[in-house]
Amino acid sequence: MINKFKAAFAGIADGLGHRSVRIQYELAACAIAAGCIMKLTAGEWVAVIICIGMVITAEMLNTCIEKICDMYSTEIDARIKVIKDIAAGAVLAASAAALVTAMVILAVHLKGNI
């Protein structure tokens, strides 16, 4: 059990070595900072944390898929293009949901301050 956790934490550390994953962690830190400034409610925090988890998970899996594809071949290949595009689409879908969630929370707080 401890070894499994060690491997998982090592995976998180490895993920941080990739620029696209690191950017998502940085955006997550910005979202948490903004949430503290805006004094989010418990429900809003739950939504923010779910979005952060979803986007980081999608980006880490996308990075894994890219690596597996590159291990298979670095030559131009229509099948690899489809696989990588679908994986990138998953990150986009998660990010779009996170963006809409952020906009709804922001709108609610701006409305409350008017």
Ligand SMILES: Nc1ncnc2c1ncn2[C@@H]1O[C@H](COP(=O)(O)OP(=O)(O)OP(=O)(O)O)[C@@H](O)[C@H]1O
């Ligand atoms: N071997 C390949 N054959 C065909 N198309 C590819 C191949 N490798 C990459 N592509 C195309 O380029 C796009 C970007 O792929 P790449 O592996 O460079 O990901 P990236 O998003 O730039 O990587 P990172 O997440 O490291 O920034 C893919 O979505 C795909 O459309």
